[in-house]
Every structure is written in structure tokens, then in C-alpha cells.
Amino acid sequence: MSTRVQLARPAGAYGTGPRAGRTRRSWAARRERRGMGFVIPFFAGFAIFTIVPLAYAVYTSFYSTKLIGGTSFSGLDNYRETLGSGPFWNGVIRVVIFGSIQITVMLIIAFFFASIFDLGLVRFGGFFRTVFFMPFAVPIVVAALMWGFLLEPQYGPVSRFATALGLGDVNFFSPRLMLPSIIVIVIWEFTGYNMVILYTALRSVPRDVVEAAILDGAPLHTIVLRVKLPMVRPAIVMLIFLNVIGASQLFVEPLILNNYQAGVITSDYTPTYYIYNTAIHSGQFNLAAAMAVTLGFVVVALSGVALLFRRGRDVTA
């Protein structure tokens, strides 16, 4: 090898000998390792504010604090109490009912509108998409406050409107109608966000696939339900996943609506509300930690449902 050629090959990076190959690999490996530097700031914060608290929640759930005797190890006692706790499971059942209705209805509405926007069946589509997305910019506290005023049984305009229609005195915050009211509020809050994501997914379905279906003489509803819907299934699975996580932690809406109608939102209305009351109002942090960890397992189990949906009728992909 001449000196000239060697000069053109920096640090053996393009060498062919056995040693040169190792140098190249370690040079690359060193560069890849630098990537660690980019994730370290995030993971330092992640460790302090997520992993450590979570580990502490698990740790503290195995202890009990007594007025006399202080804190002592109590094994699975808190979990036994959680599993046998009527109020906790009442809340879980309530959010499961809530979630299965709210998520289903919301996704149907969101998919319907995303489809007709995608097909171009709507005049002023851009305007409507912006309007539908607006509630995403409203803090949930404010959304619950506005709907609280609107649905309030005595003075609320919606209740008065119902009376004017001849439906009698409708109390949207009665024990029977409270959960449907919360469902309406949450649908109001999140349909637009889900719609935007579905719309984007539908827009990315390749044009030639749809054209082929048209040439085959497929009617519009077949194109939407049999061609496009299966192609955006990953988006739907992701949305079910996110919505299940959200629904299982229902908290702010009941907390705020409790101010409009006393007595309907019981302390165990939702699991998160019950955990909050157990920790903050009753001061039973250890028990609350066990409940929070248990709720985590419930969420994992429920999001498994989203994955089942992906596997369910998946013949093609």
C-alpha cells in the first residue's frame, strides 16, 4: 500500500485487514453509544418522577400504619382488603360500564365523521373539523363546569328545554342519569381528537386500493367498511388503548359535578376518586397505594381487550 492511499483512508475506517474491521466496528459502536447521551436527561427525570414513585407505591403497599405502633410490614393485608373492598370494585364496575358505552359511541361518531370528511362528502369540511376539535383545548375542569351549569336540574337551560318539550322535570344529575350525563360530557370532550386521528389515518389509505374497489363496483358503504376500516385498524386499536386508560381513571368530571348535586357522587364513584378519598381524606396511604397498584393491573387487563380486537378478525395482516 502506498502512503497516498493510506492517507485517503482515515483511521482504518475503510481498511480490509482483520484489525481494520474491528476498528471500524468499535468506532461505530462508540458513535452509537453516544446516543445514550441524548436519552439520559429524559431518563434521569423519568427515573426520579416515575420509576421511583411507582416503586415506592409498591413498597408502601406492603406496610400498614397504625395510630399506635407506627408503620410495620403487613405483607398482603392491604391487597386482601382491596380485593374484598366493595366500594373499590363498585367503582371499577362503574368505569367499565362507563368506558364500554362511552368509547364505543364516541368511536362510532368519530369514525363516521372522519369518513365523510375523508371522502369529501361535507361542505366546509375544514371549518367543521376545527369546530369538532375545539373541546380538546378546554381543560376538563372547565368542561365539567360548563356542562354542570347547562345540565343543572333547577336552572340549567338543557333541563328547562326538556321541560318545555313536555318531558317533565328531568334531573340529569339524579342517581340514574348521572353516569349517562358524564358519558355525554366525555364524548363532547374527546370525539374531535379521535376524529382527527382517524381522519389522518383514512387520508393515508392508498388511492389505488379505493379505485380498484370502485372499478369492482363496490358501493360506498362497502368501500368505507370493508376496504378503509380494516386498513385503519392499527389507529383504532391505539385509540381504544388510549381511551381505556383514560376511562379507567375517570376523576375530574365526578369531582366537579359533585358540587352541583350533593349525594349522587359517592366517595367510591370511580376507583381514582375512591383512592383519592382514601389517601387524602382518610389518610390511609398504604391502603390507597395498594388500590392504585391494583387499579394498574385492572388497566393492563382492560387494555388487553384492545389487543384482542387487533387479533380478533385479523386474517389479512
Place this chain on the structure above:
Amino acid sequence: MSDDRIPLRLYGLRRGTVPLCTALCGVFALFILTPFLWIAINATKTQANIFQSFGFWFARPFVAVHNFAMLFADVDGNGVYMRWFGNTVLYAVLGGGGATVLSALAGYGFARYRFRGYKALFYLMMAVLLVPISALTLPLFLFYTKVGLINSVWGMILPSMISPVGTYLMRTYIEISVPRELLDAARIDGAGELRIFVRVAVPLMLPGLMTVLLISVVAVWNNFFLPLIIFSRNELYPLSVGMGVWSQHATTSGDNDLYPLIVMGGLVTIVPLIALFLVLQRYWRGGLLLGSIAN
């Protein structure tokens, strides 16, 4: 993106389909707009009129200016709205801005480097999304009491900077929009890794960064559980907790004239975010939220 639609006539639609669909959108838009309309009108009313006058029209006396002015006052020691507004902006700017920077760095690390354990770290980050807020916040509260972060703004800002969703979105966006070849070319030119990130990658990531900033700011603006638990002094509250506490006081103490403030305060809370969304429309509309589902 908007001009490549298949012409409608090819679908062989019945006449009237477009007007029908537009009308259905109109009905749903009415449902969406009703609360906005209500709050805009009723922010101009006295307490008596909020309850007694017709909800969807103005009533005398017109007290919008008075209601707005009251947002600067401490009403019966329940706290000053404008103080909360300032707090929220502070938390949103530092927390949301910090989240965007950390997410961009980490997303870039995940998208463009293959260091040891990157997969394990990534899946760990995603798995934590399943952990209930209560399981993170309650221990954080106990931890804060020990290290003196209760009633400290940093107790609110620092955790807000950690956004697994933002990091995930950034990773997906970088994989699509920052070509490896470009980074390698810069390396051959002898640029350092950090310099390549700042000079080459960040300019290509800007739309993704704006989307993550938008999402992070909204997340902080919305955050309720954490500030509810870690703040006991009302001068530290963000808007969400302040408004929640007001609504509780209004009912439990029968406090006079708190309702007009709640309505006006609610209006002033949502206007800046709606404005932000309208200005940054192309970012959330352009499909970047899709990042969350691309893989």
C-alpha cells in the same frame, strides 16, 4: 394532501348525500358549540341572571367588565384568579417547553442510535403509560413531603417535563423526517454528534417539535391531580385547581357572587388555548398526531 381526493361522482352517490352529510355535521357542531356559546354569553351576567335569565341570550345588567375586573381580586380569601393564570402560564411554558426539549433529545436518541439497552428503555417508557396517575402522584406527594417540594413550583414543573408520549411522537417523527444519510454526511464532514443534532436534525424536526409543544402545553394546562395534591396554598394553584376550588366554595359556603367569576374565569381559561390551536392549526391538522399510531 387536500387535492388528491377521488372525484365524488365516481362513487355513484344518490343526490342529496352531500347536503345530508353537511347537515349532520351542522347538528354535531351545534352540540360542540353550545357550551362555548353559553359561557361567552353568561360571562356578561350577574349571579342572579346566570340562573334566572334565558341561558342563550344577554340580560341586563351587562356586567362583563365588572366580572373581568373581579378576576384580579381576592374574593373572600378564596384566591386571585389572575395569580392562577400567571402560575398556569409559568407551569405550561417551563413544563411544556422542558418536555419538548427532553422529548426531542430522547426521541432522537431512540430513532437514530442503537446503544445497548435502547429497546428495554423504550419499552419501559411505553409500559409506564399504563400506570394510573394515582399510583404515581400519591407516592410523589409522600416523597415531596420528605424533600420539601410540597408547595414548591418545581414540584409541579419538573414532573411536567417528563412526557413519554412526547418522546414517542418525536421518535416516530424523526424516523420519518430525518434521513440517516444526511447525518452520516455531516459526520464525514467531521461534525460532532451534538452539533449534528442542533444544526442538521432540529431544523428538519420543527413541525414535530411544534406538535409536541402543543400537546405538552395542553397537558400541563389541563393537569389537575398533581397540583390538587401537592399545593395547599391557593396562591400556587394553577387555573384548573383554582376553578375547582371556587366551584366547591360556591356550593358549600353559599358564597355570593362566586358564580359569575367561575363563568368569566372559565371563559378566560379557554380563550388562550383556542387561540393557540387556531394559530397552530396546520400542526395538529397535518397528521402529526398520527405519530402515535404510525407503528
